Amino acid sequence: xxxxxxxxxxxxxxxxxxxxxxxxxxxxxxxxxxxxxxxxxxxxxxxxxxxxxxxxxxxxxxxxxxxxxxxxxxxxxxxxxxxxxxxxxxxxxxxxxxxxxxxxxxxxxxxxxxxxxxxxxxxxxxxxxxxxxxxxxxxxxxxxxxxxxxxxxxxxxxxxxxxxxxxxxxxxxxxxxxxxxxxxxxxxxxxxxxxxxxxxxxxxxxxxxxxxxxxxxxxxxxxxxxxxxxxxxxxxxxxxxxxxxxxxxxxxxxxxxxxxxxxxxxxxxxxxxxxxxxxxxxxxxxxxxxxxxxxxxxxxxxxxxxxxxxxxxxxxxxxxxxxxxxxxxxxxxxxxxxxxxxxxxxxxxxxxxxxxxxxxxxxxxxxxxxxxxxxxxxxxxxxxxxxxxxxxxxxxxxxxxxxxxxxxxxxxxxxxxxxxxxxxxxxxxxxxxxxxxxxxxxxxxxxxxxxxxxxxxxxxxxxxxxxxxxxxxxxxxxxxxxxxxxxxxxxxxxxxxxxxxxxxxxxxxxxxxxxxxxxxxxxxxxxxxxxxxxxxxxxxxxxxxxxxxxxxxxxx
Numbered sequence: 176x177x178x179x180x181x182x183x184x185x186x187x188x189x190x191x192x193x194x195x196x197x198x199x200x201x202x203x204x205x206x207x208x209x210x211x212x213x214x215x216x217x218x219x220x221x222x223x224x225x226x227x228x229x230x231x232x233x234x235x236x237x238x239x240x241x242x243x244x245x246x247x248x249x250x251x252x253x254x255x256x257x258x259x260x261x262x263x264x265x266x267x268x269x270x271x272x273x274x275x276x277x278x279x280x281x282x283x284x285x286x287x288x289x290x291x292x293x294x295x296x297x298x299x300x301x302x303x304x305x306x307x308x309x310x311x312x313x314x315x316x317x318x319x320x321x322x323x324x325x326x327x328x329x330x331x332x333x334x335x336x337x338x339x340x341x342x343x344x345x346x347x348x349x350x351x352x353x354x355x356x357x358x359x360x361x362x363x364x365x366x367x368x369x370x371x372x373x374x375x376x377x378x379x380x381x382x383x384x385x386x387x388x389x390x391x392x393x394x395x396x397x398x399x400x401x402x403x404x405x406x407x408x409x410x411x412x413x414x415x416x417x418x419x420x421x422x423x424x425x426x427x428x429x430x431x432x433x434x435x436x437x438x439x440x441x442x443x444x445x446x447x448x449x450x451x452x453x454x455x456x457x458x459x460x461x462x463x464x465x466x467x468x469x470x471x472x473x474x475x476x477x478x479x480x481x482x483x484x485x486x487x488x489x490x491x492x493x494x495x496x497x498x499x500x501x502x503x504x505x506x507x508x509x510x511x512x513x514x515x516x517x518x519x520x521x522x523x524x525x526x527x528x529x530x531x532x533x534x535x536x537x538x539x540x541x542x543x544x545x546x547x548x549x550x551x552x553x554x555x556x557x558x559x560x561x562x563x564x565x566x567x568x569x570x571x572x573x574x575x576x577x578x579x580x581x582x583x584x585x586x587x588x589x590x591x592x593x594x595x596x597x598x599x600x601x602x603x604x605x606x607x608x609x610x611x612x613x614x615x616x617x618x619x620x621x622x623x624x625x626x627x628x629x630x631x632x633x634x635x636x637x638x639x640x641x642x643x644x645x646x647x648x649x650x651x652x653x654x655x656x657x658x659x660x661x662x663x664x665x666x667x668x669x670x671x672x673x674x675x676x677x678x679x680x681x682x683x684x685x686x687x688x689x690x691x692x693x694x695x696x697x698x699x700x701x702x703x704x705x706x707x708x709x710x711x712x713x714x715x716x717x718x719x720x721x722x723x724x725x726x727x728x729x730x731x
Contacts (some may be wrong), residue, residue, distance in 0.1 A: 214297040220310050223293055225468060227317050228382075228459075230286040232470040235278035237458040239473040241324065242585050242658045245275055247498060248700040249650060249660045250673040252541065255499045258698030262497070264712070267703035271731050277715040280329065283321040290318035292338040304572045305369075313367035314390075316383040319362030320587075323395060326355040327662055330711045332727065334358060338524060346722040356399055362390045363395065367418075373451045374424050376673050380449040381459030381584075382600070386425060389418045390455045390588040393596050400603070401666030402710070412600035416593050419455075420615075425590045428453045428623050435513045436622055441543055444584040445475070455593070458585040471580030475544035475571070481523035482547055484564070485578075492546035492569050493578040495522075497699070502536045502684055503677045504655060507648050509631075513624045518543050518655055522555050527566035530554040535686050537697060539558045541656045544583050546571045589651050591619050608642040618647070619653055674701035 214220045231237050247254055247265030254262040261675040263269040269276055293314040299307050325332045331349035336358070339345070367388035370376040378384060393415035396408035419425055428440040428450055443450035444457065460472050478498040485491035496562035500519050508515035520542030521533045530557040533539050549555065550566035559565050573582045594615040601612035608616075613636055617627045628635055628645070650663055664670040677700035681687060687694050 214293065215301050217302070217306070220293075220297060220302075223289070224310070224313055224382075226319075227286055227289045227293070227314065229468045229470050230282055230289065231320075232458055232472065233282055233459055234473070235282040236286075236324075237472065237585050237658075238460075238470070239477055240275055240279050242458075242472070242474060243478045243498065245279065245328070246658045246661050247672070248704070249664055249670065250501050250677045251655050251660045252499050252501045252502045252504065252678075253695070253697050253700055254497060255538075255693070256470050256497055256694045260699070264721070266699050267705065267709050268699075269712070271713045271716040271719070271727065276712050277717060279712075280325070280715050281596055281716060283325050284335070286321045287318050287335060288339050290314040290321070291336060295338050301415065308369040309371065312366040312388075313383050314389055315362040315663065316366035316370065317400070319359045319366065319388075320391065322355055322362070323359045323391070323398075326352055326359070327398065327665075328712050329714065330728070331355070333722070342721065345722050346724050347722065349692075352404060356395060356404070359395055360392065363392045367392065372424070373455075380451065380719055381457065383456060386419050386422065387456035387588060389415045390593055393419075393593065393600075395589065396598055397600060398662065400600075402668050407604075409600040409604040410442045412596055413604065416597040416600070419590070419593050420597070425453070425455065426452050427594075427618060429622055433518070435624070437514050438517050438588075441517065442570065444586060445544060445546070445570045447582060447584060452592045454586055455589055456587045458587060460582055460584055471577065472585060473580060474583040474585050475581045476579065478541050478544065479581075480520040480540055480542055480545045480547065482567075483526040484524055486526075487578055489578050490576055491578065492567070492571060492576055494540075494546060496540045498541060499537065500539045501677050503673075503679045504651060505536050505539065506680070507652055509625065511624060512652065514652060516542075518652075520545060524565075524567060529559055530565045530567065532556055532675050535684075537681060537684055537687065537694065543656045544574075544581075544585075546581060546583070547549075586657055591622075593657075595646065595650055595653065596621055599643070600641045602639055602646065607639045608636050611641070616649065619649065623652075670710065671704055671706045674704050677701055 182553045202426075214223055234240065244262045245264045247262055248267060254265055260266050262270050263273050264275045294311055295306065298312055302310070322332075323336075331352055332355060333347040334350035335344075335347065337344075339520055366383060367385055370383055370385045370388060371378075373384040373386060393412045396411040396415065400408045401411070414718050428436040438452050440453050442448075443454065444452075449457075458472070460470055476494050477496075479494035479496055481496040483490050485493060487493070505515075505519055508519075518541065520540050523531050523533055524547070525531060530549045547567045547569055550568050550579040554565045557565075569576065571582060598608070598616045602611045613628060620626075620628060620631075625631060627638050632645065635641050647663075647667065647669070651660060654660070661670065664673055678698045681694070681697050682689075689695070708730045712726070714725060714727055716727075719727050
């Protein structure tokens, strides 16, 4: 079965890539599987859906692009390699021929194309009606998620709803943003109606589910309420969040073990133990590997806690740690906020086997998806004797650690986000925080061992403006490094000002030096950002070349 799955996924990858690569198509491969013969039984349908999921679990989407690199360039943190500018989008140095710009577009449209093929080729007569609708709902969930990313990052895009076989289908004008969002809503509403609930005995962890669809609908409506559409859909946000909250199944992990429920929840992603109560939907690299599909992310490697011991060999929890936490993010946490010690790592492991404390607030790395921890935290301040290797604990659960890839799952939407979306929408709808908005914010704060907002910061609930500012900060504290911050700042029209604030904060740090090349490199995102260009990605140049109805946007 695993071999068959792998072979079929290779075929699906090729077919999915036709949409955005027709100009390179020279040879049609022969295969025993023809698209008209797919999906005549449950096994074939499940294999095909796994192929669609695998496209989201590539480097070009959630493996590193959407989860780390394209998302970088906000007040959360910055690319720390002064000697290169490889994270082009996060540094706002990208062009129309940039690989990140091209590959995200290509992979999302490949996912859409496979979803379209699935919807067209699923044999209705071979399934009971409920099962037929459930399978369609899963493909439409994935299509809706893909279009949501496309419209968020590229704006007006071609709305392809039929399977594309060859380049004769390539010429299509981009649809208005509103039309694309409406299609996303239609897909997610269908998914919410027919998908399994995650508490259902038939539900498979790591797959789309009913409440995840409602959660993404809330996120879509919240985005539509901000830039660029600025339509008032706040009641729709509240309605979708209410479905999840009132359902009663989902909630925050408030485990008393492992010091903090927040820590325990994120260990579930690292250890591949599904916390279905808090995690509504995650990109499951582990699930796909179990099916024999070779996908791995770089979560916790590119954006993890530094670990350079081992000579660059497999078998160690290596982390290249190319991302630093911004001093802005560090300063947002209260001293007693338990999330700070998990989200921000103040330690590293040297190539000599020494666990060291990181003191500078400009050099700390994200700890949220850490691959390892010290066995003895006192080692941060001790220098081991020559030849002594200080012990560490591997958190990732794999048979062999890879130096480049990790098995850590990545959260797409979780319950804390539902509570904060409700609180934000209620504040906007009523021009001030409601009792429910305050209650739900307090649920998030309580898990972090913080006093209620009305006791700790009474001014934050005094009016609409103050509560909005608190939500802006709270979403960073709670949801940092989860691939949400840049789109949050864009819809709030705050990306430019937050980057300027970050640069000012960096330059105001006691150990900042204007002659230090590394320190100056931390300022690149803020210095390069241009609001007239960088709120959307340009269309990939190859797409403009092969689609005569797609014109490059102004400024590119």
